[in-house]
Amino acid sequence: MRVLVTGAAGMIGRKLTARLIRDGALKGQPISHLALADVLAPDKPSASGPDVSAATVDLAAPGAAAQIVAARPDVIFHLAAIVSGEAELDLDKGYRVNFDGTRALLEAIRAAGNYRPTVVFASSLAVFGAPFPDAIDDDFQLTPLTSYGTQKAMCELMLADYTRREIVAGVGIRLPTIVVRPGKPNKAASGFFSSIIREPLAGSEAVLPVDESVRHWFASPRSAVGFLVHAASLPRETLGTRINLTMPGVCCTVGEEIDALKRVAGAKFAARIRREPDPLVARIVSGWPRRFDTRRAKELGFACEAGFDEIIRAHIDDELGGRIPG
């Protein structure tokens, strides 16, 4: 079993890499080689386990995709992308990295000939755009309201076509908003969903720019990795023609997030959240989806946390060594 991860230097890419090395196997078969690719040099983990190689690659550059599929990986986790904000600011770069990079990967696979790898594509809720029904099911139209969402939707369509043509065995998974993101606060409009949990637990103050009634759709980084691994393991015939799926998540409000923090860690942590309304952030977030009907993904065995308490506990386990700080 040879495995390739694109976008391996990103947050999810690094966690997926760690999981694959820890498991040492995928789809019940030992991983003989794990190839990591990213525009930034991916860390090559030093742990014992599968043979690991790391390549610094811009997928959309001529010949780059052919280079990374030359070893004919059996499973490709395609995570490489620039984020929503950057794709909105730089139209050329967004289409080049997020769309042309994916197309180049699919074309390189096709050109290889007599080769049909499993391709797990990290898509996004951004393929959907307001106005929304109360719960968005998998039948709902794709009307993205960002260039990032447009690029992800175009990739979903092309992945489905190349799967139908038996060039790849594709699965597109639309990840919920991932919380609690480790690391420093960033300027993403969605950053507060994580920082109001992460910063208080790290002893710092967090700023909440929206009302506590704001509702959204979440899963932990650990669940995101679980979705990817499960997607790779699905038997090819189970998906049929509709290979792009919204992933399960925890639907809750910011207020419920804060209540969960109080329950799991204590009221003193929640007291470190400072309300500082930001109308711009509030406006951006108001256009985001709130709830999904992910019956199909659940029937296919995708699973995530049952509630926000579990999401916080996953953060404490995976990032804070399992201990709530004093």
Added chain:
Amino acid sequence: MRVLVTGAAGMIGRKLTARLIRDGALKGQPISHLALADVLAPDKPSASGPDVSAATVDLAAPGAAAQIVAARPDVIFHLAAIVSGEAELDLDKGYRVNFDGTRALLEAIRAAGNYRPTVVFASSLAVFGAPFPDAIDDDFQLTPLTSYGTQKAMCELMLADYTRREIVAGVGIRLPTIVVRPGKPNKAASGFFSSIIREPLAGSEAVLPVDESVRHWFASPRSAVGFLVHAASLPRETLGTRINLTMPGVCCTVGEEIDALKRVAGAKFAARIRREPDPLVARIVSGWPRRFDTRRAKELGFACEAGFDEIIRAHIDDELGGRIPG
């Protein structure tokens, strides 16, 4: 008012050209110049009226799109495409003509700078794929089951993104199956929907390869042209963010088509239809949509025939000089 038609040599392109020359105006403004572009040399109509130019152009070729937008047409009807069967047989050509050609057009417009034309894009019901609800509304997901449908859906998404970014004012219209197509029978799986009307009226026998219970969604060539002209005339602000629309059509069965032929022309014409079941055609057609809920398009003023009798009368008027042959 400068107007450009791509795919001008195709059946709809020629009928649209004739209509624009006849009207001499679009959006209430006189047409000063009409530019026709196609990979096949478009006929340059000799009638008096607007100044007409014709160019033989492959939109996906380097520089071609820039060349046809250099004159900064106010309205672009983008019809250029290869058909479903060809796109399925030749993956490279389909993506190149149907997708890259459209992208090149959008990019050439963007590169022109300080220019925001109306772009009317001829999309297709093929953006939808079975299984279907009884009536498919505009909220239904895009899960095409052909490469042609995939390419049209990708173009719809990109057109919406470039419209949101105010690079163009785009409208995508998903045309019903167009009947009665003039000309010779062709090998398209959908050909019989037209030929069972056209051939009997032309004194020839027609072959019906499917059961009379087969139901589908139709409009006349005249209505297709009407949709395009109406789409160009919509005020920019009426569409909002959801710029891709399924067009109204006549929902009827093959049996109802034949009944209409009897009513409009007489039973002797219907007697020229020979039943010759073709399981392959029956299987292909069974995956096609049957009925749409086009409330939104109707509210926006798109209109077509009220029933199949009118579709046959439009054919008799437009192709047979208004007379039912003896």
